[in-house]
Amino acid sequence: METGQSITLAALSSHLLVGLSRAMILFIVTSGLSFVLGVLRVPNVAHGSLYMIGAFAAFSISTALGGGAWGFWLALILAPCVVALVSLIAERSLFCHLYEREHLMLLLFTFALMLILGDLTKMIWGADYRSIMAPPLLQGSVSIFDSPFPKYNLFLIIVGPIVAIGLWLFTSKTKIGKIARAAAVDREMVGAIGINVSWVFAFAFVLGCFLAGLGGALVSPTISVTLGMDHDIIIEAFLIVTIGGLGNMWGAMAGSLIFGITQSFGVLFWPQFAIVFPYAAVVIVLTLKPTGMLKSVW
């Protein structure tokens, strides 16, 4: 094992911060997956594709608006809405007719959706690499322990907890959030008291996909946007949901933190096989606790 650089306090802290910002992106995407999983009980395989579409849409919107600061902020708001609209169309036209069927069919449907959305993305945006500039406010870096750290990553570290708190307030304090949680536990009972379960599911699905789009829009200035980013994220999101506890939002947070931080320390210690570290962490967690760290909702 050869180390890429001498390990100093500065290197450790900057890798910790990079890991944290990566964890926040993972959390935003995974919380959406976890929410859909909790309410509909379907692992949405197309979640990664929606994340990719979010990133591409953010690119198109910000370029169409001239690429300035306004373009970026508007893209950050509009791109997730585009993704939500796509998912709403898919849900209302096809997916909602399958709720009575067995779960495997629902899962295979999301897989079909992934295949179709992947190729549609290729048709619309092509196979080129795209990149987006962060707005001037978030460009450049600040100095932490004498090592420069990008401002945009700090912004991500702030946004993550805001989304978490917002989602928590939404699911535990608002009426529709409470209904969604109730539908996760006992859908027949929710139907029996006169609530349209199909619309609750549609709402949950669209909200989950919105979060995927938000994650894609937020990540777009830090990476090059291209085809294939859907496959990477969905595997990671699956792993995080599994170690966190299915459908548990705080579990998704804990899993994302473990995953992001082990990955970035992996880059520090053994760059070529950095990917092995989060997997090792996952294996350890699952050996100790096969059903994930926190209680799953079902």
Add this chain to the structure above:
Amino acid sequence: MFQDMLRQKSFGASAAIFMALLIAPLIIPKFYTYILAVIFVTALLAMSLNMVVGHGGLFQFHHAAFYGVGAYTAGLILVKTSWPWWIGFIAGPIGAAVTGLVIGLFCIRLNKLYFGMLQISLGSLIWAIAFRWYRLTGGDDGIHGIPMPEFISGLKSSYYFVLILVAVCLILMYLILKSPFGTTLQAIRDNPERCAAVGINVRRHQLMGIVVATFFAGVAGVLFITVEGSIFPDLLFWVLSLEVFIMCLLGGWFTFGGPILGAAMIVSLRTFVGTYTEYWTLILGVILILLIFFLPDGIMGYNYLAKLRRRSKRRSASRAE
């Protein structure tokens, strides 16, 4: 058990198809011979998946990982060592079965969806290693032009080698599924609680099923390099796993031969559609949606269900008389 198999109505048809396939390469062009060989390999892969999915009721979502492990093990032994070829050919399936056992040990403690998601994740780790370990596996390019032993180096000879091995594997699978072990596996699929209550070790049977299925997936992987002479990380990619899943669905879950039909249809479609358009996955997605909505039991499953329905109708009619 052999006599049982010989007495089956479809046995005659299978034998006739086998004979036709023996003669086929003498008549049809080279390209179609190659496509047929690819279909055999894919059919074996789909059949091995169906052992655990259709007959075992497990959510085996990342079956291609074991296929790839079989191919990579055999391929790397052929390329990197000077050992005789048969060691590689035996090591491939065994490597796949051992991987199946290790991953199975982790996954088997979890139920349905958890099982599938964890398997996708752990299988992807193998993919990532094959993808990144450039010095050993050639990374995303893979290794091409793997040297084959003399007697299967030509297209025709490899065709016959694949055909005969696949036929042997299919007979073995049939016998396994009809054996007490196979019927127990199907019983567990239908009612795990009752099986556990009468003293069957559910987990151990399922794990054995996974090991057997992954072994056959490894055989398919070895046969893949006999046909293609190359290995690359796409063999281990989870999208391939789901594609094989579609083959089982298309042919029919709960039938023995369904996955063969499904594999033949998907491979030929991919070959012929692929020459017209680059958007093959889009078409695959549309096919899958149509299947889910209109033919959830698959083509052969549809036949089978219709037969059951007719039989029960006849029975109720005779009871009425």
